[in-house]
Amino acid sequence: MKLDRRNFIGSSAAIAAALTAPTVMASGKPRVVVVGGGAGGATAARYIAKDSKGAIDVTLVEPTRSYYTCFFSNLYIGGFRTLDSIGHSYGNLATEYGINVVHDWAVGIDRGAKTVSLAGGSTLNYDRLILSPGIDFIDGSVEGWTINAQNKMPHAYKAGSQTELLKAQIEAMPQGGIFAMVAPPNPYRCPPGPYERISMTAHLLKAKNPTAKIIVADPKPKFSKMGLFQEGWGNHYSGMIDWIGSEFGGGNVSVDPDAMTVTIDGEVTKVDACNVIPAMKAGRICEIAGITEGNWAPVSGHTMQSRIDENIHVLGDASAQGDMPKSGYSANSQAKVAAMAVRGALTGSKVFPAKFSNTCWSLIDTNDGVKVGATYEATDEKIAKIDGFVSKTGEAADLRKATYEESIGWYSGITADMFS
Numbered sequence: 001m002k003l004d005r006r007n008f009i010g011s012s013a014a015i016a017a018a019l020t021a022p023t024v025m026a027s028g029k030p031r032v033v034v035v036g037g038g039a040g041g042a043t044a045a046r047y048i049a050k051d052s053k054g055a056i057d058v059t060l061v062e063p064t065r066s067y068y069t070c071f072f073s074n075l076y077i078g079g080f081r082t083l084d085s086i087g088h089s090y091g092n093l094a095t096e097y098g099i100n101v102v103h104d105w106a107v108g109i110d111r112g113a114k115t116v117s118l119a120g121g122s123t124l125n126y127d128r129l130i131l132s133p134g135i136d137f138i139d140g141s142v143e144g145w146t147i148n149a150q151n152k153m154p155h156a157y158k159a160g161s162q163t164e165l166l167k168a169q170i171e172a173m174p175q176g177g178i179f180a181m182v183a184p185p186n187p188y189r190c191p192p193g194p195y196e197r198i199s200m201t202a203h204l205l206k207a208k209n210p211t212a213k214i215i216v217a218d219p220k221p222k223f224s225k226m227g228l229f230q231e232g233w234g235n236h237y238s239g240m241i242d243w244i245g246s247e248f249g250g251g252n253v254s255v256d257p258d259a260m261t262v263t264i265d266g267e268v269t270k271v272d273a274c275n276v277i278p279a280m281k282a283g284r285i286c287e288i289a290g291i292t293e294g295n296w297a298p299v300s301g302h303t304m305q306s307r308i309d310e311n312i313h314v315l316g317d318a319s320a321q322g323d324m325p326k327s328g329y330s331a332n333s334q335a336k337v338a339a340m341a342v343r344g345a346l347t348g349s350k351v352f353p354a355k356f357s358n359t360c361w362s363l364i365d366t367n368d369g370v371k372v373g374a375t376y377e378a379t380d381e382k383i384a385k386i387d388g389f390v391s392k393t394g395e396a397a398d399l400r401k402a403t404y405e406e407s408i409g410w411y412s413g414i415t416a417d418m419f420s
């Protein structure tokens with residue numbers, strides 16, 4: 001049966017049937033191809049291979065040999081982490097779990113034939129396909145900026161060389177210079193990410209360039225953990241950060257990467273470093289697969305199956321799933337639900353109701369950590385929030401330090417859950 005959005009939504013019976021009817025292959029084992037070896041994809045590949053104990057053939061397609069986590073990449077900018085400490089390789093997934101790790105780009109998906117074609121020329125067959133390609137940027141969303149300008153005005157919203165470049169540009173600013181950020185519109189990867197980055201940039205500048213200024217042009221009237229960030233900016237970086245929200249023209253912005261200028265609501269400013277974070281959409285392979293509606297790929301929260309093709313599961317940032325923020329924690333949580341559903345469908349193993357959780361920690365200054373989080377359940381319409389929590393303004397220093405330390409433990413845990 002090919003499910004479309006109309007007959008898939010609310011169709012719990014169809015989902016239950018899909019989960020309990022194992023696919024018996026005429027020959028060999030069922031095959032799962034995972035595209036994207038990040039927070040969603042690496043976790044899903046690892047859990048399917050580990051828990052099926054060799055009963056499912058798992059291939060992971062990922063172009064890079066080292067995955068640099070976006071999570072904690074702001075801490076690298078602030079000087080709290082080295083770049084090496086946020087880089088991870090795929091060796092263990094191959095040696096410990098027998099995952100076939102292919103370093104290549106997926107460039108085509110034939111949903112009828114159930115094949116994935118790779119840039120290198122080979123073709124992979126699948127019984128279930130998992131797509132977790134993260135995000136791509138929407139062309140033209142910031143006037144004057146294209147991907148060709150990413151070396152002059154880095155986005156640093158895919159970690160690695162972009163993050164390294166942005167940090168080098170901040171460090172090279174003249175004394176008293178200006179750093180600008182163009183923040184993205186909703187929805188986007190990591191809601192507190194731009195504001196943690198502002199905090200970490202301010203931390204770096206405070207030590208090396210204390211008279212420097214930071215301008216943020218924001219198309220939104222408010223942002224994640226806003227009260228907490230603004231309190232922290234006042235406490236630690238007083239007078240350094242000028243956040244211009246939508247009501248003050250922050251969304252009316254253009255950049256000129258050659259002239260290194262930023263124009264906010266008609267006012268032109270010459271800047272010394274500029275971080276442009278454009279509007280986002282699902283990683284392009286989702287569009288190529290024909291499973292997007294608008295900018296994102298709609299999924300059922302019960303299984304993370306695409307609402308357009310039941311043989312494809314979409315995880316993480318690329319998915320339109322409901323209430324969860326686009327975060328590494330969310331992608332990892334969704335991956336475990338999808339892995340269980342895929343094993344259930346392909347080997348008949350038991351499937352439990354989907355439950356999800358997320359916490360996003362942010363560091364504002366040394367030992368000043370804050371967090372926001374929630375638990376979620378799958379309904380027929382979406383992944384729905386059950387309850388949540390958020391740090392409070394005015395918290396004691398030892399609680400903030402404990403929150404930061406908690407985030408270090410989380411980082412070790414999630415990266416082990418993806419790669420070890």
Ligand code: FAD
Binds near residue numbers: 070074105157190
């Ligand atoms: P990704 O982790 O980006 O993985 C996608 C992978 O797919 C990439 O490795 C890419 O190379 C690969 N890929 C793409 N297209 C193809 C293709 N065609 N073929 C093969 N492979 C392909 N989240 C948190 O939980 N906590 C945080 O503290 C946090 N901080 C952040 C800070 C910053 C500055 C940023 C930018 C993000 C942060 N995030 C954080 C968000 C988190 O990084 C993402 O939400 C998470 O990585 C999403 O996982 P994903 O699997 O969807 O995508």
